[in-house]
Amino acid sequence: MKTRLTELLGIEYPIIQGGMAWCSDAALAAAVSNGGGAGIIGTGGRTTEWVEEQIAKAKSLTAKPFGCNVMLMAPNVKDIIELICKEKVAFVTLGAGNPVPHLATFKAAGVKTIPVVPNVKLAKRIAAAGADAFVIEGMEAGGHIGTQTTMALMENVLANKFDIPVLVAGGIGDGRAIAAALLMGADGVQMGSRFILTDECPAHPKAKAAICAATDTDSAVTGWSRGHGVRSLANAFTKLYHEKEIAGVPMEELMALGTGTNRMGIFEGDTVNGTVMAGQSLNVLNEIKPCAQVIADLMKECEATLARAAQIGK
Numbered sequence: 001m002k003t004r005l006t007e008l009l010g011i012e013y014p015i016i017q018g019g020m021a022w023c024s025d026a027a028l029a030a031a032v033s034n035g036g037g038a039g040i041i042g043t044g045g046r047t048t049e050w051v052e053e054q055i056a057k058a059k060s061l062t063a064k065p066f067g068c069n070v071m072l073m074a075p076n077v078k079d080i081i082e083l084i085c086k087e088k089v090a091f092v093t094l095g096a097g098n099p100v101p102h103l104a105t106f107k108a109a110g111v112k113t114i115p116v117v118p119n120v121k122l123a124k125r126i127a128a129a130g131a132d133a134f135v136i137e138g139m140e141a142g143g144h145i146g147t148q149t150t151m152a153l154m155e156n157v158l159a160n161k162f163d164i165p166v167l168v169a170g171g172i173g174d175g176r177a178i179a180a181a182l183l184m185g186a187d188g189v190q191m192g193s194r195f196i197l198t199d200e201c202p203a204h205p206k207a208k209a210a211i212c213a214a215t216d217t218d219s220a221v222t223g224w225s226r227g228h229g230v231r232s233l234a235n236a237f238t239k240l241y242h243e244k245e246i247a248g249v250p251m252e253e254l255m256a257l258g259t260g261t262n263r264m265g266i267f268e269g270d271t272v273n274g275t276v277m278a279g280q281s282l283n284v285l286n287e288i289k290p291c292a293q294v295i296a297d298l299m300k301e302c303e304a305t306l307a308r309a310a311q312i313g314k
């Protein structure tokens, strides 16, 4: 399927796998790229040495383009950016900070830039600053979220007819949702949670099982009182966090409470006291498959939906 995104990245299907701290490594990224999408190594919370190893591993596992996700507030961000430029990774997605000062550095190294933005104002700012594409991410997403829904973002942002590819993320769980984004005028999608449920994802089997078992009302958002929400599966951790937020405990106490819980939940499998970040489209996220199969099934369903849409009203 050809869109401005597939043309930009030289990939077969308009699907990229979202960077996911602690559960998107070289094995997952390469498997997504080999399946015809574009995989991403999540560098958030990782050492520069780990990222270097993973880039080398991904290069050994796939000849197709893959990317890295850079959390711009990471303490080692300068070294990570330098490494990605040296290794000439195909593209980066950029979040958790202002991407504008870094766009020229990546461009000079031939690395394509795809910032993740939560509203129209920032979309316009990064497009004017020379980003190659961008992701709009709605609050249905797993992980750190903004305040607009995916539908509102699609309406508000896509109406602007940007001359760079726009990807949609947040609650895209199946092929029907990909078709909906394309019909709204998007050039592709970024999916996170769907790719946790793959053989290649290094998430703990207990975390994968918890996502499979969860349904639509089983996620919770912590952190609104700190100014930014984080969506994960509701559990003892999110309950305790909410109690502390309601009690108005100092910010430092909330930060300490959350520290290390992502690794504990998604990577080490403590689905009770750790954080298992996942998006809201939980009813359709119920089967663990190889990445290539996930992508083939998504595209089959997307194409069937688009074909059905073409018949509406005929």
Ligand SMILES: Cc1cc2nc3c(=O)[nH]c(=O)nc-3n(C[C@H](O)[C@H](O)[C@H](O)COP(=O)(O)O)c2cc1C
Binding pocket: 017, 018, 019, 020, 021, 023, 042, 043, 044, 069, 071, 094, 095, 096, 116, 137, 140, 141, 142, 143, 144, 169, 170, 171, 172, 173, 190, 191, 192, 193, 194, 266, 276, 277, 278, 279, 280, 281
């Ligand atoms: C477990 C998990 C970890 C994530 N970590 C990151 C991250 O480190 N950096 C980032 O930009 N986005 C992160 N995200 C967001 C994803 O890249 C993606 O945009 C999101 O998962 C899309 O929503 P979906 O899960 O409903 O598909 C994370 C999401 C999940 C589920």
